[in-house]
Amino acid sequence: MWRSRKKERRERLSWEVLGILGATAAIAIFFFGFLYYTAMSVATTYYEEKDIYLTEMQILTMNGWIRSLSLCAAVIFFVALFLFLMAQKLMYLREIIHGVEALRTHRMDFVIPVEGNNELAELAQSINFLAETERMMKARESEMQKEREGLIRTLSHDIRTPLTAILSYTEYMKQKGQPEPEEVYEYVGLMGRKAQQIKELTDRLLDTGRRSSERIDNGKLLMEQLAAEWEDGLEEEFDCTVHLEHCPAFSGTFDVQELRRIFDNLASNVEKYADPEGKVELWVSEQGEGLVIRQRNRRKAEKAKVESHKLGLESIRQIARNHGGDVDTESDESMFEIRILLSGIL
Known part of the structure; x- marks a missing residue:
């Protein structure tokens, strides 16, 4: 089904080009006829006014020259008109090429306008989608980086808190001299809990902040x-x-x-x-x-x-x-x- 839709879109673009080609050809044929019959009428009127009578061979030669000149003019007109009518699509195709180049060089600050409903419009939509996806991924990556940095800062700060407590307990025990066994047992227990807390915070830091409930x-x-x-x-x-x-x-x-x-x-x-x-x-x-x-x-x-x-x-x-x-x-x-x-x- 997707392939059939894609084929239909390709046919639409080809029909658009064929339509432009047909319209240009019809106008060129009309232009050729207009030039030919106008030139023949002007030539005939001129010879009649001047009382100039041409032989059959001269008339055929004149008709050949007028037909050839009219045909050349019509061909030039056809090419110029066709290129003029196709210029918008060629410019749109050029804009799409610039979008592809920007996508290749990871410049995501662009949006290709979607014009029409053919393969070029589909291609523009696809490029815009890729660019938007890339922008979202970069924004998400930047957000995750900030979250990781914030997590590292907060966990590092929180690790320092029990570490400071352990250092304080150690300094207190040194200044105390010979503390009572019960007091030593109490402070050793406190330091053990703080050390365990540091270990768990460090494990969490290394485990990218995964929570443990x-x-x-x-x-x-x-x-x-x-x-x-x-x-x-x-x-x-x-x-x-x-x-x-x-x-x-x-x-x-x-x-x-x-x-x-x-x-x-x-x-x-x-x-x-x-x-x-x-x-x-x-x-x-x-x-x-x-x-x-x-x-x-x-x-x-x-x-x-x-x-x-x-x-x-x-x-x-x-x-x-x-x-x-x-x-x-x-x-x-x-x-x-x-x-x-x-x-x-x-």
Whole structure:
């Protein structure tokens, strides 16, 4: 069926050319007749007015010359008219050739106008389709490249957060001298969890950011553990308060590492930008079918502020979007508050 349609289109183009050829030929024949009979009439009238009488041989010779000159004029007229009528299609074909050349050199900023309903129009449509497909592929490739770069930046930032915690624990143990066995056991456990987190983030980075979800039967217990880790990392320098009284019991399939990265980034932002003299509060509560994680802290004084690249905030926002939510922030000269909505968890 496709071949028959394609054949019909070819016939349409050939019929168009044959139509132009036939019309041009008809006009040329008419032009030949007009020239011939007009010239014969003018010659006859002239000889009659001059009382010149030609022999039969002279009349035949004159007719031959007039016929030959008229035929030559008609042929020239035919060729000129045919080329004139075909000039538009030849120019269109030239435009298609330029489009093919642009496609060959990967210049995609062009569109060939589709004129008519023949093979040339079909060819123009095909070239436009190829160019549009190439543009879409390049745009998608550029978008994927940006996503990969953003993923690498955020995961690299998130890897640095537990690494910083391990270094802090190590430095604390050195300064402590001879800590109690229970304290050593606690800090070794914390460092082991942070090291495992670094390993999982590194694996994810090497695996192009593939998420790893698992079934959690007690979501509230998970929130309590993550909030406890958040508090353990900050309590030595900050006055931290955790509010979990409105955290509901829930279960589901989650990427635990992504949830842990949220709390790690929250803690990292507190360490960098919060005023140690102020209070830091964390809430985990229910909103509809979603879970809200909210943190509020006092900001550092103007002179003590640290330049922010907002990588941690962008990482949190991306994780929230992975869970169908989003992030809102409010800040003024003295306070900063972030509100993270994870939709569809409950």
